[in-house]
Amino acid sequence: MDTLYTIITYSENFAGILNQITAVFTRRQVNIESLNVCSSSTPGVHKYTITCYCDEETVHLITKQIEKKIDVLQARYYTSDQIFIQEVALFKLSTPKMLEQPDISLTIRQHSAKIVEVNETYSIVNFTGLPEDIDSLYTSLNTLDCVVQFVRCGAIAITKNRRELLDEYLEKINNL
Amino acid sequence: MPTNKITGAEALMRSLEHEGVTTLFGYPGGAIMPSYDALYDHRDTINHILVRHEQGAVHAAQGYARVSGKVGCAIVTSGPGAMNTVTGVADAMIDSTPIVVICGQVGAAFLGTDAFQEVDVIGVTQPISKWNFQIRRAEDVAWAVSRAFYIARSGRPGPVVLDFTKNAQTDLTEYQPKHVDFIRSYRPTPQIDEAAIKAAAKLINHSERPFMLIGQGIELGNARQELLALIEKANIPVGCTMLGLSAIPSDHPLNKGMLGMHGNLGPNVLTNQCDLLIAVGMRFDDRVTGNIATYARQAKIIHFEIDPSEINKNVHADLAVLGDCKETLAAVTKYVQVADNSEWIARFGVYEKEESLKVIEPAIHPTHGPLLMGEVVRRVSELTHNEAVLVTDVGQNQLFGCRYFQFTQSRSVVTSGGCGTMGFGLPAAIGATFGAPDRTVCLFVGDGGLQMTIQELGTIMEQHSPVKIILLNNNYLGNVRQWQYLFFRKRYSFTPMLNPDYEKIAEGYGIKARTVVERTDLDDAIRDMLQTDGPFLLQCAVMEEDNVLPMTPPGANVDEMMLEIK
CATH class of the missing domain: 3.30.70.260 (ACT domain)
Structure with missing residues (x-):
């Protein structure tokens, strides 16, 4: 295995x-x-x-x-x-979509991720956590079709x- | 203003002298010219052997190292010069041969610009060398050379490549000899674990059918005495890997012969019947084990090894005894009880008889038909009183050579084991004549392999290097042909070979030559060769479609040896 x-x-x-x-x-x-x-x-x-x-x-x-x-x-x-393992991920999300769908900010809050920059075009979300939590946040946000860019550092x-x-x-x- | 500064090239020469280098195999060229210029002033102390191709320089360094136990050294230029050494570096890596290869490199300012004769030597040789380093500053020469020699010879030996930029050769530096014998991230010899020693002794003492596999580790560790003390005390029969053949005298009663695909019947079959398999300084190569899934499953396995990464790599060991086998074998011997094992040892005799009758006698004492490789090898061995160094190329010449040559002295086998490099033989034999100048060096080579590095006849001519070249000419790439016969429905795809007149070639190089066709001329020709002062080419017109037997077919179980081909 x-x-x-x-x-x-x-x-x-x-x-x-x-x-x-x-x-x-x-x-x-x-x-x-x-x-x-x-x-x-x-x-x-x-x-x-x-x-x-x-x-x-x-x-x-x-x-x-x-x-x-x-x-x-x-x-x-x-x-x-x-x-003890941690990883950092950054998400660039579409601000208009975030405004349209409240589920997006709800998902961000549920994962305790931080919105670190907002303008009318995009918002940047920073998340630090276990690799599988990053997977989970990414999957959720991706389902909501708002991710413009996604990057994660090595564990x-x-x-x-x-x-x-x-x-x-x-x-x-x-x-x- | 007075200065005691010297060039990096001069520092290289002094560093080589400091490391005890007396023989250097090489070929000059653009980026190494400053070093060759410095070498010109060191001709009294460093004997530079001009080879005819850089591949020859590395193989010669390997041959030198294998017979002498010292670090072999080669020096070549950048780009193509360095690339031509790559096969030899890889060969030395897999066969644990200590060599240092010094390559010229373009000036540091040109690195990465695709300059003339620039190749990323560090990138290319990184996976095939024990260590490599680019010397970009003259002040690093002494340190890098000392570190290179220390790494090459210590622990499990291997090749080191130094990539020497032209500016570092010409720049001035103060020179202080360096002596590296400690690197904090490198532990060449693992500490001996007393518990493992005792556990090994206990397993040996409780074993009824112990069998020991010995490899080149015994030679590299100079552990023949320690080995003999252990096996003679506990009466443990021994099988040798190809590179371990001269670790124990051929006629020692506990030496049961060679392991592996074309090894002897007894040691292979009984690997799967022993109750304790003791591997010393060998790495369970697939050519030794055959089908790993059925290999010695009935036995407990002890692995004596200096390299921790070899443990459980191919075969799972029940007990690992890490350390230098010279020390670990001696330590275990103290706790081992005297044992008899005669009933078990007698079992080898049964297989010896069978193999002798069906394979060995017909191969070494034929009475009719064409000359055979086996008989040539055995007669050369006998007429050198089994004291010569055996050098082989790769293929049937190698397998017959290793099967039928006999050994009395240590460090007497020079062959390309892991890499199987055709073309290895001729230059390696040249190196061996420099590494062991007092010994007879006999090279067995096929018509295929000889032509891969035949240009080194020029080196032999120039050096009058006393290589006894026994060309086993069968007009085929014999080993590939044998496989085609057995496994490819006898479709001889590009294995027949049209050969030149080798006697004339030898004559062109001023090397005395003779051809033997008839069995009755063999002894006289061998004596002629051995009595000739200097090099000799003895061409033997051997049976064209001879097969090396016995054979464990690829992927078959170790105890399933074919004694004959139907």
């Missing part, structure tokens, strides 16, 4: 590593659902948050093959219950583990 896995990877801040990481997915023919890269809380270390649907055996192999790359510090995979995630595995690794390696 394919499950949504989130692979959290840390690497040195060198050029070309993202390419090396995504190539592992390509070889195994697994599609990346979302990808976020940013600097981590450790100076000089980059964090990659990658989600994909596959079986556990595959995600296990992918994770090990990512970690094998020389400049990758650590790669671990998680199911959604092991992490970002923080582990619920009480231990900080990267810090433990760096401490261990520095003590060698």
Whole structure:
């Protein structure tokens, strides 16, 4: 059974590593659902948050093959219950349609999304939540035929583990 | 103003010397010219071998590395020069061969502009190298070279590509030798888990029918003594992968032969009858396992591996013992009890007899009919007292070579295992003569593969490199023809080959040559070859439609070997 896995990877801040990481997915023919890269809380270390649907055996192999790359510090995979995961979405909606159909603003309120800009042509809605909540809001708004543009960022995630595995690794390696 | 600054190219030469490089295989060209200019002043310490094509440089570096245990090194120019090394880099990756390939590159200011002879070498080699790096500044040379050699040779070895921009070669820098032996994101050798060691020993002690599969990991880890100590104490029979053939002497009583599609009958059949399968430094290639769904299902499996990503990749292991096998094997041996296993070991004898009668004897001691590849291989082996280095190309020459050559010393097999690169043999053999100058290097090559890199005869001529080239000429792409015979209704689609006069070609290169057609001339010709100082081409006119047997057909179960073709 394919499950949504989130692979959290840390690497040195060198050029070309993202390419090396995504190539592992390509070889195994697994599609990346979302990808976020940013600097981590450790100076000089980059964090990659990658989600994909596959079986556990595959995600296990992918994770090990990512970690094998020389400049990758650590790669671990998680199911959604092991992490706190959030995603941001932006919707550009037609203002005339919003005025015509009160259901649109009702839907926005029900999802606790925020209207951040309004003019006579369009309105922009910002929503932060779980990936599936974004799916749900998008589906609802789309049914009301008011979405002009839609964009979402890659999922970002923080582990619920009480231990900080990267810090433990760096401490261990520095003590060698 | 006095300055101790040197060019990046000079820094490269000093860095190579610092890494102990004494032999460099290469081919000059535009973007690497500053480095070649610097090399001109280092000819006393660095022996540069001018190959005839860049592919030859990488394969030679591979051959050098495989027999010497040192890092092989190749240097080429940008664009086409670098691209011609790609096959060799991929080959070294899958066969875990430590090499460093240095490619010239256009100046940093021209990168990305489609400049003359600019190719994205980093992009191309990224998935097929252990590490690659573009040196864009002269001050990074010492660090990059040291890091490259450290990564290439440590842990599970592999190829590293350095893409050296022209400005970094000509710019001036201060030079301080660097010694990289630590990268915080890279753990070449996993820490040994004592619990896994004890668990492995326990499984071995409780096993009644243990069987060990050994691969090139034993050679790479210099673990022959540790291996022998373990198997002799616990009386564990052993099967070798193709790259692991010389990890243990061929005549060792516990050596039960080669694994895989064209391996020996006993080790393949009994893989599916053992109760404990102990894999050491091998990766369960599909050519070894056959049908994975039925592979050793009855057995518990222990996998001794240095590379964690190999665990459970192809075959599920009940127990992984991570680490350098030199250490893990020794650690396990301490806890292993002396065992007899003679009844189990005797079972191999039954299959040995059957294979010997039906396959081996007819192949190596035929009494009539045309010359056979098997007999040529065995006679060359015997007349070198089984002490020579075996280099093969790819195809039937490789399979017969690996089946019938015999080994006494470590690091005696140089063959393209994972990649199956035709054209590998000739340049790899050249490299081997430099990596092991005191040993006899025997190359078995077919008429197909020889022509893929035949230009390297020029290198042999120039270097007087003592390669004993045994050309097993059957006027076919023999292995493909065998498959066509078996699986494509004998439709020989473009496998017959019209050959040139190889003796004349050898003569053109000043290489002594001889052709053997009759069985009665074979010994004399081999002696002639071995007694000749320098290179020799021995062309053997072998049976045209010979087949390598036994064979596990592709996708068949490991214990379903064909002994004959009806």
